[in-house]
Amino acid sequence: MHRARRHLPVPQLTARPTYRPVEAADTPFLRTAYAHSRRDEMALSGWADDQIETFLDSQFAFQAAHYAMQFGDGDHSLILLNGQPVGRVWLHDTSERRLLVDIALLTEFQGQGVGTAVIRKAQVGARRLALPMILHVLPFNTGARRLYERLGFSAAVSPDADRVRMVWTPPVS
Structure with missing residues (x-):
């Protein structure tokens, strides 16, 4: 019997994720995580591998500069499982909201x-601060x-037509 993917149970983690602040030495890993987050999109491009790599290099550099300028005072952390990096998360809080700027996981740790x-x-932190949590997702990223x-x-x-804005509001206690 075939069951739709959305109805499958979420696997139980054997280890809880831990976190550490991103350091300059993490840039190669961050570039890899970025590429993994864009793999489905790049598969549809029809570009040669070298074109994809050049494009991803430039887009990663642009994103890194933009995020540092806009959200540099936020919480940019590596996601670790058993001490090994498996992704990154970037959160930014204001007095009005918690923004999930970005989350990227290596492909083998997705799902x-x-x-x-x-x-x-992140929601627990938003609830503790009594803040709604906001994120933006590409319309075609149905899994996310x-x-x-x-x-x-x-x-x-x-207001950003190329992304879907999603909001989570903490329950009232």
């Missing part, structure tokens, strides 16, 4: 509950959207 654990931890919806995020009107 295993790591992202769920990371986002739930399902994850966010399962974690209580709802699509909201977005």
